[in-house]
Structures are given as structure tokens and as C-alpha cells.
Amino acid sequence: MTSIQVADDAFVAASVSLAGAVVGDRARWRRWWPDLTLEVTQDRGDEGVRWRVGGPLTGTMEIWCEKRLDGFILHYFLHAEPTTALPTEPRAWMDATAELNRIRRVAGKAMAFEVKQTVEGGRAAGEPAARKAAIA
Template sequence: MPTLDISCDDLVVADPAYVAARLGSDTLWREWWPDLILTAAERRGLEGVRWTVAGAAIGTAEWWLEAVRDGVVVHWYLRVDPVKPVRGQALARLKERYVASYREHLWRFKDEAEAGRAAGERRPGSEPAIVSGEDAGAAPDGPSTTSPTAKR
């Protein structure tokens, strides 16, 4: 198991193709983590990118993009071993540095991608990509008439 095994998940209410294109940009990573060298190992289109990581740490990183409702959940993984041995509080600070950079940059991207949409409001022109089992048979404006859990 790598010394640092980080995962974060965030919903971005935007077109999944737009999110994949923006987050798949190679130049983005140099800004977010300047001490890491990410080399694309597998470009998976709308499902994200996997990288090998070198530089200050050795290992792998991944964006897994999961279309959900009218947006996409961005799953970020960083599984690395620092090149210089790090333990205790220094390891905790290093982990928090990578997470803080992720959050700062992804949330800024999220704000840009969701600009003009009120919280809780559906993305204009979108249809849900995935619906829960209870919602699967529901009419657009009401409960399902076929679901055993539907309110009648």
C-alpha cells in the first residue's frame, strides 16, 4: 500500500463531456501539483484519465468521472510514495497539501462550470444520466405508478 492513498469525490453539475475535456488537460496538473510529474497512462474519454506519477512522489493518480443525474461526480485518487521519506505530522501535512490544492482548484472549476445555476436547480437542457431505483419509473412530474414503493 502506498504511503499516501488519497481519494476525494465531488459533484460538478455540468456537461460530462465538458468536465472530461477540461480535467483531462495535461497543463492543468502542472498548476495544481507543480512538484508532481503526471504522464497519461490511459485516457478513458468521458470516464477520465489515469496517470503515472513521478517527481516528488512515485505512484499513480486518476480521475474517474461518473455521470450522475445532470452532472458528473469527479472521483480523484492519488496513490503515491514520496521520494524523500516522510512520517508522522510531516506526512499528514503533505497529504493535506495535496488535498487542499485539489479542493481549491476543483471547487474553483466547479464554480465556473456551474455559474448562473441556482443551487438545487437542474442544469439547463439536461436529462438525468442515472436515476435511483425509486425514480426509474417515475413520470417527470410525479411518482411512479409501477413502483411498489410509489405513493398512491
């Protein structure tokens, strides 16, 4: 089992065809994960991207956009190990890995909310799903 395990998702009320331009934008990757080195292992277009992760972590990461109802579910997965040594004392190890997981979970949520905000284009709750991007 890896020390860092993040799995999260968010519903986006927009056409999945709008996801590719945002999720595939390498400049956004730099903002979302400034300390990570990302190597694309599978570009799935509108359905997402899979990466090999380097830098302070080594492992894999994925964004998967799954068409659902009138929008899509943005799934985010990160499975990695820190490249610096973790404490060996059990309690200290648990505290350290919990904090590393929290940091990566928060970064994943920020990414998901940016994708949601960008492709929904200011859509109010209860309105139909966005079909055209308001990509900024």
C-alpha cells in the first residue's frame, strides 16, 4: 500500500466534451501541482489524463471525467510515496502520512472546483448543464 492515497470526485454540470480543454491544459497542471513533475502516460482527451508523478512524490495520478446524467463526474486519484524518508516511529509515521494526504486532497479539491467553475460558466443551481465553455 502506498503512503499517499487520494481518491475524490465532484459532479460537474456541463458536457464532458468541455472537460478536455481544461483538464489537458498543461499550464493549469503547473498551478494545481507546482511541485510535481508530471509525465503523461495516457491522454484520454475529454475523458482525462493519467500521469507518472515525480518530484517530492513518486507514483501515479489520474483525472477521469465520467459522463453521467447531464454532466460528468470528475474523479481524481493519486497513489504515491514521498521521496524523503518518513518517520519510523508508528505514531509519527501516521501523523506525517495524514498530513501529506491532507495536503494532496486539498490540492485535488482546488483542481476539481476550478474545473467545475470554468466549464459550468457561472451556471446557477438548478439551471441546465453548460454546453458551451466559458474557459478563462
